[in-house]
Every structure is written in structure tokens, then in C-alpha cells.
Amino acid sequence: MGKRKTTPLKDYAPDGHHCSLELKTSKLGMVSFFRDLKQEDLDEIVKRFSATHYREGAEIYYQGDPANYLRVVVDGAVKLLRYTDEGKDVVLDILEPGSYFGSLKLLGSDVYTESAVAQSGCCILSVGLKDFREILQEYPSVGIAILEVSAEKLRSSQEQIKQLTTEPVETRIANILLTLTEKFGENKKEGTLIQLPFSRKDLADMAGTTTESASRVMSNFQKEGIIETGRQWVALKDIKKLRTIIED
Structure with a gap:
């Protein structure tokens, strides 16, 4: 069994420091x-x-x-x-x-x-x-x-x-990933990292598709080396290719 990939996550539990x-x-x-x-x-x-x-x-x-x-x-x-x-x-x-x-x-x-x-x-x-x-x-x-x-x-x-x-599911999901990168992305060794509790269902609901379709697209993106995923994180490794998917 493959080892689950993890990356240190921010502590999102807010306290006085987070809301100074x-x-x-x-x-x-x-x-x-x-x-x-x-x-x-x-x-x-x-x-x-x-x-x-x-x-x-x-x-x-x-x-x-x-x-x-x-x-x-x-x-x-x-x-x-x-x-x-x-x-x-x-x-x-x-x-x-x-x-x-x-x-x-x-x-x-x-x-x-x-x-x-x-x-x-x-x-x-x-x-x-x-x-x-x-x-x-x-x-x-x-x-x-x-x-x-x-x-x-x-x-x-x-x-x-x-x-x-009007847009194909792949295009919609590529758009969502780029939007989330602009909002939450951080440059890390894994790529541009999005650290956020964001399930496949959330992605599907945002793209107007099924969870199965969203998972299939994300799996294909990972096989193509465009992204890497782990527990509560997604790393965009080839943003240029994502933009190409949107523009095609």
C-alpha cells in the first residue's frame, strides 16, 4: 500500500493572534x-x-x-x-x-x-x-x-x-484550480501550493459536475504531471499547461 502524501498544514483554528x-x-x-x-x-x-x-x-x-x-x-x-x-x-x-x-x-x-x-x-x-x-x-x-x-x-x-x-469539465476544473491558486497559493518546493480543506465534492459542486467526474479529471491531471495532491492540499506543478487547457 502506498504511503499517503502529507505536507505541513497551517493551523487554521483562529485565536487572538489571527484576529488582532x-x-x-x-x-x-x-x-x-x-x-x-x-x-x-x-x-x-x-x-x-x-x-x-x-x-x-x-x-x-x-x-x-x-x-x-x-x-x-x-x-x-x-x-x-x-x-x-x-x-x-x-x-x-x-x-x-x-x-x-x-x-x-x-x-x-x-x-x-x-x-x-x-x-x-x-x-x-x-x-x-x-x-x-x-x-x-x-x-x-x-x-x-x-x-x-x-x-x-x-x-x-x-x-x-x-x-x-458551455465549457468542458476539464476546463472548468482547470479554471477553479487557477482561481484558488490566485487566492490561496504559496510557492513551495512541491509547486504552487493550495493548503485548504477542499474535498472532491466541493470541487464537483463548484464545477457543476459529479464527484466521480471531478475525481477523474484530477487523477488525469496528476498522471500528466500538472498537479500533485495530498491530504488537504493540492500543488500546481505545471500552471502553464493548466492555462493551455483553458485556452484550447
């Missing part, structure tokens, strides 16, 4: 609609957010719940998914630190249109309607930036739908 005030402010400043604010503005805005720690697999909110909070990932990763009428899960995205998610009635959503799950242990900032309205009043540029970001999100969603309905 400095880190909170830093990741808040990475949010697209806060990006152009001055440091002193961010120092004030972060005071309106509360921090919560979640263990891996914990539900942050459910699809259909009242949209009461806008949230920001400070540490760890968050999975967004939507349940279809047929009872299937569709993974919409895996969010990295500095990403925002959730919604507020002020932004046009009475309820959450997706569920959010802690993909790893994580630290999340949350802000409610009253505090966010005050932020918009004090910093009008944030409201303008939100409109621009919303338009970009719509374009991105349309592109994702197009890929799921």
Missing part, C-alpha cells in the same frame, strides 16, 4: 469599496464591526435567512453555496481574507441568497444595518464604490454561468 486589531484593519482595507480610504478612516470604521470566530464546517448563515449583516473574512476561508430546487449544492465561491460577503436590506436584499460555511477555522468581521448606514453617511465614496462592485459581481456571475453551461 491590526489584521482586522488590514483586511478591511482590502475590501473593494474600502480600498481607497485613508488609514485613519479605516481605524474608525473597524470599530463599527464585531469579530466572530468559527470552527471549520460551522454555518455562518443560511440561504433564506434575513439579510442582517455584511461580513468580511479576516483569517481563514469561507465557502458560499446555493441549494437548488432539485436539492443539489452549487458552490459559488471560496473566499479568501479581505473578501466581503453577506448582505443588508440597504443593499437590496431582504434575505441571503446563498449559505455561508466556514471552509476552515476563520475570523469574520460583521456590521449591521445601522452602523453601515452611518458609514455610508460619513464616507459617501463607499456608496459609489459599492455600485461599481455590484456591477462587476453581476458580470462575474454571468461569466460563471456561461462556463458551467
